[in-house]
Amino acid sequence: MNFLNTIPVAITLAAGTAALAGPVVNLAPSQYTDALDGIDNRELVELRGQTLSDKYINFSIMSGSEGDAQEVLYQGTLMTRIVRSHMSGNLHFNYRIMDANPELAGRISHVEIGGFGDFQTRVEFRDDPISTGDEGPFSADRSLDGDIIDFAFDGGLNTADESHYFFAMLDTDTYFEDSALATIYLESGEAVSLIVDSATPGVPTPGSLALLGTAGLIGSRRRR
Numbered sequence: 001m002n003f004l005n006t007i008p009v010a011i012t013l014a015a016g017t018a019a020l021a022g023p024v025v026n027l028a029p030s031q032y033t034d035a036l037d038g039i040d041n042r043e044l045v046e047l048r049g050q051t052l053s054d055k056y057i058n059f060s061i062m063s064g065s066e067g068d069a070q071e072v073l074y075q076g077t078l079m080t081r082i083v084r085s086h087m088s089g090n091l092h093f094n095y096r097i098m099d100a101n102p103e104l105a106g107r108i109s110h111v112e113i114g115g116f117g118d119f120q121t122r123v124e125f126r127d128d129p130i131s132t133g134d135e136g137p138f139s140a141d142r143s144l145d146g147d148i149i150d151f152a153f154d155g156g157l158n159t160a161d162e163s164h165y166f167f168a169m170l171d172t173d174t175y176f177e178d179s180a181l182a183t184i185y186l187e188s189g190e191a192v193s194l195i196v197d198s199a200t201p202g203v204p205t206p207g208s209l210a211l212l213g214t215a216g217l218i219g220s221r222r223r224r
Contacts, residue, residue, distance in 0.1 A: 024124050024169070029117075029146030034139040038127030038164065046169075049083040049092060053176075053197065059184065061106060061192045073190055074106030074159065080196050081165070082176060091176065091199055094167040095151075096133065097184070100159040107156030109187045110137075115180030115198025116168060117147035125166035133164035156187050172199050 023039045041047050061074040081094040097108060125136030137151035151166050180198035185191040 024122050025140070026120065026122050027140055027142045027149065027168075028120075029142055030144045032139065032141045033123075036124055036136065036138055036140060036166075038136050039124050040128040041126060041131070042128065046085055046087045047092070048087070049085040051081060051083050052091075053080070053082040055080045055197070057194050057196070059192050059194055061184065061186055061190050064190055072101075072104060073186060073188070074100065074104055074108065076100040076159070078182060078184065078194055078196075080182075082197060084173070085169075089173045090170055091172060091174075092167055092169045093197070093199075094165045095163075095182070095196075096165050097157060097163040098133075100162070102159050104159050106190075107158045107187045108153060109156055109185050110150055110152040111185070112148050112150045112183045113168070113180065113196065114148045114182070115196075116142070116149055116170070117145055118172075118201045119146075119199060120171040121146075121149065122169040123149065123151075123167065125164045127164055131164050132162065134161035136164040137166050170199055172201070174199055174201060176200055 023043045025033045025035055027033060039047075057078045057080070059076060059078060060072050063071045063073055076097055077099040079096040079098055081096070083092040083094065084090070085092060093113075095111065095113065097111070121142070123140045127136060135153060135157055138154035139152045141150040141152070142148070143150075149168060153163070157163055176197045176199050178195050178197055179200060180196050181193045182196045183191050183193045
């Protein structure tokens with residue numbers, strides 16, 4: 001579990017609902033939307049919350065065949081940020097692709113993230129003044145069983161650009177742990193899978209609740 005991976009920061013973030021519900025999209029299992037166009041964090045009070053976890057996961061995507069001829073096509077960092085809403089108490093899972101190696105020419109087409117099968121899930125990306133980045137995903141597609149959400153970038157995300165925060169707001173206030181995969185795909189078809197946090201159904205143990213009480217005091221981060 002990652003109650004120890006916390007940073008005492010209060011920030012404002014974004015959400016989504018099934019058909020359009022104001023500025024966000026509620027994405028049910030097997031649904032697709034191409035209505036992602038960004039949200040200013042001042043538009044929805046529910047998006048404001050406390051950061052519980054910031055992680056920076058460095059990754060490389062290699063050419064398809066292994067061996068001496070294999071080459072690096074893309075290098076960057078996947079940032080994950082988990083926020084607890086001040087208003088609802090529910091968890092928001094935010095993602096950002098950043099710090100790409102500008103000497104490489106790979107372009108990211110889409111990112112699949114698992115771990116949502118047990119929850120109502122709302123999606124969007126942030127384009128408010130404090131959300132750094134150049135581009136957000138234009139669409140999101142949820143798998144039939146609801147577990148995976150696929151965020152796609154229109155025209156690809158190249159190494160000169162960083163993504164805005166794109167996110168999923170869940171209808172749960174439970175704990176979370178390293179139990180899901182995020183798979184980042186290039187336009188040329190190569191990909192890499194990374195282990196990321198996901199919400200875990202069930203009732204936290206007393207020890208977990210005690211850790212949650214100290215959530216604002218301890219931080220950890222991984223960078224290049």
